[in-house]
Amino acid sequence: MDKSISENGETAADGSIRGYDSLHQLLSANLKPELYQEVSRLLLGSNCGRSLEQIVLPDSAKALSSKHDFDLQAVSFSADKEQMRKPRVVRVGLIQNSIALPTTAPFSDQKRGIFEKLKPMIDAAGAAGVNILCLQEAWTMPFAFCTREKKWCEFAEPVNGESTKFLQELAKKYNMVIVSPILERDMDHGEVIWNTAVIIGNNGNIIGKHRKNHIPRVGDFNESTYYMEGDTGHPVFETVFGKIAVNICYGRHHPLNWLAFGLNGAEIVFNPSATVGELSEPMWPVEARNAAIANSYFVGSINRVGTEVFPNAFTSGDGKPQHNDFGHFYGSSYFSAPDASCTPSLSRCRDGLMISDMDLNLCRQYKDKWGFRMTARYEVYADLLGEYIKPDFKPQVVSDPMLHKNSS
Amino acid sequence: MDKSISENGETAADGSIRGYDSLHQLLSANLKPELYQEVSRLLLGSNCGRSLEQIVLPDSAKALSSKHDFDLQAVSFSADKEQMRKPRVVRVGLIQNSIALPTTAPFSDQKRGIFEKLKPMIDAAGAAGVNILCLQEAWTMPFAFCTREKKWCEFAEPVNGESTKFLQELAKKYNMVIVSPILERDMDHGEVIWNTAVIIGNNGNIIGKHRKNHIPRVGDFNESTYYMEGDTGHPVFETVFGKIAVNICYGRHHPLNWLAFGLNGAEIVFNPSATVGELSEPMWPVEARNAAIANSYFVGSINRVGTEVFPNAFTSGDGKPQHNDFGHFYGSSYFSAPDASCTPSLSRCRDGLMISDMDLNLCRQYKDKWGFRMTARYEVYADLLGEYIKPDFKPQVVSDPMLHKNSS
Known part of the structure; x- marks a missing residue:
């Protein structure tokens, strides 16, 4: 281009x-x-008056970006110096990518194609010294859930499957924590399917997993045909580089989901996603930033790129004629910070690696500054939600008495 | 200018x-x-591909805006036609304004000056056929809480006080619901002070009141010196024009507060505010829109305008030298809709009246489309918050076992 x-x-x-x-x-x-x-x-918020600074990357990373034609951006957030704690600066990366082969290719070729495509991008992250890297939702496959065809379940893997093994090698090689969102097949519970993020430690070990908490039923997002709401709660993974959590895709529309990761102590929450232009693009710059502000943590938002065309036409209502694609996945991956600043976004069209340096001390600095957790009155909301979930809940409504005058 | x-x-x-x-x-x-x-x-989201349309206002409204030099904007949101319900289009207005006289003028003159300033703006809203109008936070006074001086409490009024009487006349005259955020003195409970919104019905009657739920302690926002967290829950007021609620100022940083108004059935939530540039301006276009998206309702955001200078210098920490002003209140009032669209903002510097037509049917249309309430799993969060508020709550943390290897 x-x-x-x-x-x-x-x-x-x-x-x-x-x-x-x-x-x-x-x-x-x-x-x-x-x-x-x-x-x-x-x-962009511009980090409270402080400009975001460009990070100087090694030539090897830049060479990989040129050779393999992916967008590469790197900016750093800043934080105040503290007296009682040293800075805790970590380098964090997000990868967005299109699929490698047409969806008509043999499944194993499609998967291998994506592995081969991602390899130089992860190498670039490694060369750049990234400490924590997150891939996009269901990165091993096309986002085929629009079709409602069950054959795509073949892409599901156990948590310790092929893709995890592929990444474990790289995690170890680069001393990097890698968050790997895949379609999971739970071998110990009847081979059921989940939408899961595997957390791979910087020593190549599997730290744990988290399953997508909220499943969409909107437009072509027919995911509820494939998997159910996750059963792993809101875990925060304590890595050597900081406390991280994963809010998978549609969970970003749920402020309570973001909140829960915050209450459990997350300092960075990743939001690996697959979402298309017409439906969600105006929400994309809003929700993650709001979560970063409200919960005093960093957010890394990832969306896949490109248009994926499937062999069989499908419909999902909404008056659209039958069609073979899900629409344009608009990329635009970016980071948000607790001080309301954010980075520019990666490309809307190209594969990309976004890198940011962030001092995790900024999280507590903003907890102290704005005091959102201290002023949150959680007990009020615990009560309200406790009442709300009862079938006989009555909302707190004050009616204008003049309203019902005529009918009395 | x-x-x-x-x-x-x-x-x-x-x-x-x-x-x-x-x-x-x-x-x-x-x-x-x-x-x-x-x-x-x-x-702006552009209303899901539909452009926001300019509303043609009567000349009398435009003449008032020219004569009294206030910004006047009017755009309409659209919604789908339904078969089983008629459209429920209401015209909603937001007023932002600077104070009228220096803060050194006699208090009664200051207050009267603001009344006189607002009168033609409310007349313009009336001439334009506004159904529901909301004024800015503590509109009867300078936002003097930065000073920590208690003399400003003299501006407090009972719910049925002078400012309410002033607005009741206008509400009746224009068949208009008016939301009036004031400093309240509770005559029935020891004359204590609250930050309160009075809801005046279109017949001039008082429908009820709501007290600010979350009180800031940040920068020059020394409001916790003056009043405590509200005790009125999250009421939704059923008016002839729709169900409305009021999230006062700092409550916009609390997603749970927005949520609670939604659970109680609000279709429009007003956020009357007083906030300054350096501290919050990058958050301003984010939080209200996120609330509108997440809760499938409209939001009307109001911020006062101008720089208010106080007679005695004050400090609030943050390393700033003692100063006599709170910073620039940047106006920028605007509306957000459940479909992620929003209006442009009013001026950052001038008084203004923002008008929007909105079909309240859009709220349920977006509940049905995105299904956020249906997929919210409130029972999970009721449990979590119930646990969280216990002193012995333990966050859900999964530690990398390699982390503690050296210490074992």
């Missing part, structure tokens, strides 16, 4: 803007610098 | 951009139309 076109936005025949790489590139290419700076202050 | 400067953004001596009216004006004045349209799609 011509870079000048992609950055400036190309006007298509119908007058719409296409081919640009990201909202932020569109703005920075089309606004004069001082205007872009002010827009950034409002849109 | 020169309009061309305010819309295009003026470069100040220090290179920063000043004097512009709002983010959206800055963008629309500096991007070519098709680029602005795409940026709007991403930033």
Whole structure:
């Protein structure tokens, strides 16, 4: 893709803007610098007046990005120096990617193709010294749940399966924690299917797993055909680099889900996703940032890239004619911080690796500054939810007495 | 203010951009139309592909806006037609304003000055046929809580006090529900002080009140010196125009607070606020929109305007030298909708009236579409919060066993 076109936005025949790489590139290419700076202050938060700084990456990482044609961005958040604690700066990475082969290829080839595609991206993360890396939701396969065809279940693996083994080697090699969201087959419970993130430690060991808590039933997201709501609670994984958790995809629409990871002590929550333009793109810059603010932790948001075309046409209601694709997965992976700042987003169209340095001390600094947890009155909400879930719950409604005057 | 400067953004001596009216004006004045349209799609959500439409207002409303120099904007959200329900379109207004007189003027003059300033703005809302109108937090007074001086408590009024009587007349005249956030003095409970919204019905009757649930302790927000956390729960007020609730100011940082109004059935939640640039401006476009999305209701966000200077200097920590003002209240009032769209914002500097038409049917349409309430698993969170509030709560943490190997 011509870079000048992609950055400036190309006007298509119908007058719409296409081919640009990201909202932020569109703005920075089309606004004069001082205007872009002010827009950034409002849109990106700019780390409370401190600019996000570019991270200088080793040439080897940049070479991999050029050779394998993936977007590579690296910016760092800052935090205050403390007297009683040393900074706890960790380097965190997010990978977004399209599938490697058509969905008509043999399944094992499709899977191997994705492994081969990801290898140089993970190598780049390793070369860049990334400490914690998260891949996208169901990264080993096309996001075939739109079809409702059960044959795609063949892509499911046990937690210690092929993809985990592939990543364990790399985790060990690069001393890197890797979060690997896969379609899981639970061999110990009747071979049922889950949407699961496997947490691989920096020594190549499996630390644990988390299963997607909230399952969508909207548009072509026919995931409830394949797996049920997770049974693993809201675990926080204590790694050598910090406390992390995983809010898988649709769980980002649930503030309670974000909250629960926060109450359990998460400092970074990953949100590996697969979501398409028309349905969710305006929500994408809002929900993760809100979660980072409200819960005083960092969020890493990942969305896959590209349009995946399936052999058999399908429908999901919504008045759309039968179709063979899920729409455009718009990428745009990015990080949010507890101080309301965020990074620019990766490309809407290309594979990409987003890297950020973050001092985890910022989490507690913002807990202390804003005091959200201290002022949260959790006991009020524990009571309310306890009442709400009862079948005879009555909402607290105060009616205007004038309303029912005519009927009395 | 020169309009061309305010819309295009003026470069100040220090290179920063000043004097512009709002983010959206800055963008629309500096991007070519098709680029602005795409940026709007991403930033404003554009009502799921449907453009927000300008509302044609009567000349009398426009004349009041010119004569009294306040920003006046009016756009409408759209919703699908249903077969079993008629549209329930209501016209809703938000008023933001600066104070009228210096804070050194006699208190009664200050208060009367604000009444006189608001009168033509409420008249404009009336002329425009607004059904429900919300004023800003503690609208009868300067936001003096930064000072910690108790003399400002003189501005407190009982729920049926002077400001309520003033608005009751107007509510009746214009057949308008008015939400009036004031500093309340509770005459029946030892004359204590609350931060309270009074709900005045369209017949001029008092429907009820709600007291601010969450009180900030951050920066110059020394409100905890003046009043305590509210004791009115999360009431939803059933008016002839729809079910409304009020999340006062700092409560917008608490997703549980937004949730509770939703569980009680709110269709519009107002967030009357007083907040300043440096501290919260990057959060402002995020939190209300997230609440509208997550809870499938409309949100009306209001922030006061201008810089208020107090006679005695004060400090609030944060390393700032003693100062006489709270910083710049940046206005920017706007509406958010359950479909992730939002209106542009009112001015960052001028008084303003924002009007929107909204079909309240959109709330249930989005409940049905996305199913957030149905997939929310409230019982899981009722349990978690019930545990969390116990002193011996232990977070759900899975530690990497390799972590503690050296110490064992």
